[in-house]
Amino acid sequence: MRRVVITGQGTINALGHDVPSTLAAMREGRCGIGELEMRDLDRLAVRIGGQVKGYDPEALFNRQQIALYDRFTQFTLVAAGEAIGQSGLEFSGELSARTGVVLGTAGGGVNTWDENYRTVYEEGKNRVHPFVVPKLMNNAAASHVSMEWNLKGPSFTVATACASSNHAMGQAFQFIRAGLADVMVTGGAESMLCFGGMKAWEGLRVMSKDACRPFSATRNGMVQGEGAGVFVFEEMERAKARGAEILAEVVGFAMTSDAADIVMPSKQGAARAIAGALADARLPREEVGYINAHGTGTAANDKVECAAVADAFGHHADRLMISSTKSMHGHLIGGTGAVELLACVMALKDGVIAPTVGYEEPDPECALDVVPNEAREAKVTAVLSNAFAFGGLNAVLALKAA
Amino acid sequence: MTEVRDRVIAIIAEQALIEPSDVKMEASLADLGIDSLGLVESIFAIEEAFDIQVPFNANAPEESDFDISSVAAIVAAVEGLVREQTA
Incomplete structure (x- = not known):
């Protein structure tokens, strides 16, 4: 292929x-x-x-x-x-x-x-x-x-x-x-x-x-x-x-639809998209070191997204890092996944995990390593980028280091 | 009516990115490098400048009542419309 x-x-x-x-x-x-x-x-x-x-x-x-x-x-x-x-x-x-x-x-x-x-x-x-x-x-x-x-x-x-x-x-x-x-x-x-x-x-x-x-x-x-x-x-x-510099490889993609609500997210729809991207990439979930979250900062999205990640990754959810760069650049709506993919490439290429800034207090419903407030150096070889839209349309990309 | 002529020439010159003094009265808009979008934009600018309605349909320019065959024709047509409006 x-x-x-x-x-x-x-x-x-x-x-x-x-x-x-x-x-x-x-x-x-x-x-x-x-x-x-x-x-x-x-x-x-x-x-x-x-x-x-x-x-x-x-x-x-x-x-x-x-x-x-x-x-x-x-x-x-x-x-x-x-x-x-x-x-x-x-x-x-x-x-x-x-x-x-x-x-x-x-x-x-x-x-x-x-x-x-x-x-x-x-x-x-x-x-x-x-x-x-x-x-x-x-x-x-x-x-x-x-x-x-x-x-x-x-x-x-x-x-x-x-x-x-x-x-x-x-x-x-x-x-x-x-x-x-x-x-x-x-x-x-x-x-x-x-x-x-x-x-x-x-x-x-x-x-x-x-x-x-x-x-x-x-x-x-x-x-x-x-x-x-x-x-x-x-x-x-x-x-x-042609000897081009390769920044990262795109290895998988999946999209699912919640078929449920025009604004409320669904754990099942998000989890199916995450699992689908891993399957499309033939990527064992233990290999994923970082997820760029959809992470909008709304009550509903963030807890549903964390639950979906926990569902899709099982115990490995506690070992990976997940951050939302929307805390820095805001939600670019139709452009947001593209700006966020920059953070994914940076993680793979430079070994720097972008933080979730503005983080003040843990939420038991979002009990993952969200890389609070400060960037972190870490070697990761595979990452995901989540996007979960109004209307229940979910799209997840999987990338690997070049 | 020289004022109308000067203002129309200024609009066309701005669209063609040339000096008003380089706009020849006998030139067509195509001669001046103005394409179909530029023509529609020029007509919009003329309507705004003189507060008139120019009877021009971009689907069938040749069937419009508004003669755009040359700068002189456009100036004459605009003068006519301005006269009608003040009459």
């Missing part, structure tokens, strides 16, 4: 505008969550988030590009540029035809919807800019990556809420393994830190007003983030033949 490796990675998120700065922040256990900067903040009850600060689109894109690129597309292009640059790949001819783009996003161009609803509803104008549709569509980011780098293979966008990126990367992995493509640019992005986006989340009443504290007894909800994570997945023999 064809094997799949990672040969490039890129990001922009609240912790940094590239991979080195993001990993440095994770090592230091630095939190990127802070006071939001946006219009009408005084009308919001929740005023914190993992916002990308110090970002100047005009330094990166020209006026015509900005007219067409929603913020989620801009983030995607920034991350894709870093990932493809690191891979060293240049796309033309047969390689172009054999390279695709599968990206996750839950909301797509939320800022564009928000700004233009203001124009027609609040300002009462009867005309909007002609590019509203091509700017807000969920596939805009995938299409612009395809156009920018001449990628002509299978490309599409996956929307499975908080699991979008993991589902996208799982598809990319399976495409290469099955021979449908040789290289896939994959990951995800989200940018819904605007007034309408925050109002929608406020409505659900699961948001914390002060911090994201996954697994801590004192946790009081999730915190939104924004940004993108993008990877270059490549067929292993091809990567080896």
Whole structure:
């Protein structure tokens, strides 16, 4: 069977505008969550988030590009540029035809919807800019990556809420393994830190007003983030033949559906996805040293996730490490699994386990080693990345050291 | 009406990323490097600038009442629409 490796990675998120700065922040256990900067903040009850600060689109894109690129597309292009640059790949001819783009996003161009609803509803104008549709569509980011780098293979966008990126990367992995493509640019992005986006989340009443504290007894909800994570997945023999640096190997993927509730997670659904990823990877569970948790910081997710891990791993659950980096970069919704995969690669490649920051007090229902507050040095050879979406759609990836 | 002409030329020049002085009246938008998306964006900018409705359908540009065959034709059409609006 064809094997799949990672040969490039890129990001922009609240912790940094590239991979080195993001990993440095994770090592230091630095939190990127802070006071939001946006219009009408005084009308919001929740005023914190993992916002990308110090970002100047005009330094990166020209006026015509900005007219067409929603913020989620801009983030995607920034991350894709870093990932493809690191891979060293240049796309033309047969390689172009054999390279695709599968990206996750839950909301797509939320800022564009928000700004233009203001124009027609609040300002009462009867005309909007002609590019509203091509700017807000969920596939805009995938299409612009395809156009920018001449990628002509299978490309599409996956929307499975908080699991979008993991589902996208799982598809990319399976495409290469099955021979449908040789290289896939994959990951995800989200940018819904605007007034309408925050109002929608406020409505659900699961948001914390002060911090994201996954697994801590004192946790009081999730915190939104924004940004993108993008990877270059490549067929292993091809990567080896050209002497590319291999960051990690993607070895397994599984997805399950709870078929139960539109918001509440299910232990069985999550445990089946974890066990499925191990089986797909033919990975004995004792080999897994680290899990990047979904770990949203809500009462329900964290206890259900810990129970699912205990179910799937048995006694080994007490020996592995599990952390939630959402405590630092916030919940990037459709982009979150991609940014979190960076922590998985760091664990395998650099032997550094990113911490769960903001941890204050043990919760007996989350009695696992959650790597509280400080990063840890540890040699691990296999890791998992969990994502469990609203709507009960679960996606788990398994990676091994190169 | 020279004011209308100057403002239309400024919009077209901005779209084509050239100086207004380089916009020739007889040039077509294609001559200036403006594609179909650029055309739709220019019409939006003209509507905003003059607070008018331009009768243009991107599905069938040649069937529209709004002549876009050259810069001069666009200026004349906009002048007509502005006149109708103030009449």
